[in-house]
Structures are given as structure tokens and as C-alpha cells.
Amino acid sequence: MKHFTVTVLARGKKTEHRLYAEGKKEAHYMAKVKFPGILVKVEESSPPLEEQFAQFKANLFKNAKKKKLKPDSQIAAINQLAVMTNAGISIHDSLAELADATEDKTLKEILSKCGEDINAGSSLYNAMNNFRSQLGGLTLAMVELGEKTGNMAEALAKLAVMLEEIRMNVIKFKKAMAYPRNVMIAMAVAFSILLSFVVPQFKExxxxxxxxxxxxxxxLMFLSDMLTQYGLFVLAGIAVIYLVIKYMIDHNREFRYGFHQFLLRLYLIKGIILYSTLNRFTLVFSELVRSGIPIAEALDTAINMTDNLPLKEKLTTVRSAVEKGSTLHEGLEETGLFENMIISMVSAGEQSGQLDTMLNKVTEYYKMRFDKIIDGLQEAIEPVMLGIIAVMVLMLALGIFLPMWSLGDAAMGRG
Structure with a gap:
């Protein structure tokens, strides 16, 4: 909703009023209905600071209270929904039965609300779209595929397999990160204890x-003072900064775009994001093409499930190129995301009429690249971890021993 300032002339005096509307046309209509007098002008403006702060606080607490959906519960529900749909049970009845059976409160709420929306005439996709942040773009893309092809049971069954693969990748990622994470936490705790109790003794x-x-x-002395005197303020500051950044990512597209662009420049992270995104994109796109959905429409659906904004922007150019008459492989080449081998495979698929087969091979390739990064994650992160530990130990050693050596040299000189 946008904020508008409305100027009205009534009884020879101009007065200003404020209102929220989707656009200027709606604001103009609302102003005529709401405020008596002659409407002078309606212009978009920034809301007062107190309103901005109130909105920020409301959104902040809203995000904090938002409950995440457990992957296990989601996969189990989709599997059951696929079986029940295949058995001829209506979506509404299936959702109601699943909502009664599940013990996951978040899932129960989502299923119940989706059932109510479907009962009111909504499609399953539109009903689930209200819970995009919990269900994810892939779920919505596959549900949309099921509605377009008329084979919801098959789409849901494939969705469950895909989500299980993603869940296993997440588990592998967490296992790979467990050792370096635990080592870094132990080092941070040890360093904090030294700064809090040991360094002050040397300072005296x-x-x-x-x-x-x-x-x-x-x-070292500065860090020790910061930790001992302002430790709570530092922690509070870090918490506030984290919440503000999270709020900006959720509510400001330009900030979110910049943050996503920053992630694509980070060591290891960029590979994980790139190959997981391309794997999901080609996976959904190949399923849509195999099911007979037109390429432009299939691209639109596959692109919409992409979360990273810079990558989404590049993939959008593929759809534009195809709509202008270019071939699919030419559109993919323009993005700069796909290797020459992939472009050649897609081109061969287009020429031979076996595009869906080639896209399946492309999907398998990106899955292999993604798995390779995850499998080698612990080995790849060890040099970074050792470098951080070395810097911490070197800082501590130099900070304590350098002045002691200087004092020793001075004492020897006086002696």
C-alpha cells in the first residue's frame, strides 16, 4: 500500500489529509468518497516518521512470529496428498483429512486455510500462494504444473521426490559444516575468555x-575493553543490526537485490547458490516442457520459483529472447550463466525434437555439480578456518609477547 497526501478545498480553506491506497487512481476515488469539498490534488508522499516506525515494528514482530514449516512434515503431507489425489479423493477433502491427521501446528494451519480457500472457489495454487514463504517456490511451481496438465497426483509425487532431494542436500550441507562450525565456536569462546580475564591482567x-x-x-586491549565494559551493548547492537538487515531484505527489493548480488561474490556460497538455482530451474522447466506446456509459459513458471534476484533477472532475458523469436539455446547463451557444453546440448535437443530429454540431462549435470560442491565443502572450508584461527592466535601471541620482549630488552639495557 502506498501513502498519499490529499489536498481538499472546503469552506474556503485548504486542508490536507492522508490515506493509503494501491495506486493514484484508487487514492483519487477514495479521497472523493471520504473527504467533503473540492479535490485540489492527490500526490504520493512519504508517511510520517511515527507511522513508518510503527509499520517497521509491526512487520518486525510479524516476521519474528512467523513459524517455519518442517521439511519432513511438508514432504510427508505432499506424499499423502499425491496418493489421495491419485485415489480420486477431492483436493478439499484430502486437505481436510491431512489437517486433522497432522500434529504439526504450522502445517495444520496452512492445510486448513488452503481447504477453506478452495471451498470458496480458489485454485490450489492460489490458496498455497498465500503461504509462499513457508511452502517455497518449488512447491508452488509444481502445483501450478499439476493444474495446467490436469495430472496433480503425478506433479505432487515428483514434488515430494524433489523436496526429499533438497532436504538431503541440506542435511549433507549441515553435516559438512558441523566440524568447522564447532571448531570456530570453541575458538571464539576461548578467545572471548582470554580477552575478558587474561588480557586485563597483562594490561595492568x-x-x-x-x-x-x-x-x-x-x-588487543581495545577488544578487551569493548568486551568487558560494553559486551552487552555490543551484543544488543549486533542483534539490532541483524534484525534491521533481515527487515530490509524482506521488505526492500533494492536492498534484497544488493544482498543477493553480494552472496554471489562469496567464496563457496556463490557456487552453492548458482548450481542449486540452475538445478531447480532446469528441473521444473524440463518437467513443464515434457508435459507439453509451451516453452515461453514453462520459462515463466520456472523463473518465478527462482529466489535469487540477480539470477532471476538474467533468466528472465531467456523468456524475452524466446518471445522475440530467438531459439532457446540463444536465449540461454545471452544470460552468461550456462556453459558452452550446456548450450550445445540444448541446441542439439531443439534440432532433434528431443528437448525434454536433453533438459533432463542438463538437470542431472547441475545436480552433479551441486552435489560435488556439497561433498567437498568441508575440505574447501578448512583453509579459511585455519586462516582465521591463525590470525586469532597470532594476534593474541603478538599482543602479549611483543611488549614483554620490549620490557625484557629495556631491563637488559639498564642492567
């Missing part, structure tokens, strides 16, 4: 002796 000794402290020692 150095101050009593009046030594000129080198840069590593001064940095």
Missing part, C-alpha cells in the same frame, strides 16, 4: 611499567 602490568605498547597489543 603494562600500565604499571609504562611501556610503549605496539599496535597488536593496543588492538
Amino acid at each position: 602490568i603494562f600500565e604499571q611499567l609504562g611501556a610503549n605498547l605496539p599496535l597488536p597489543t593496543r588492538i
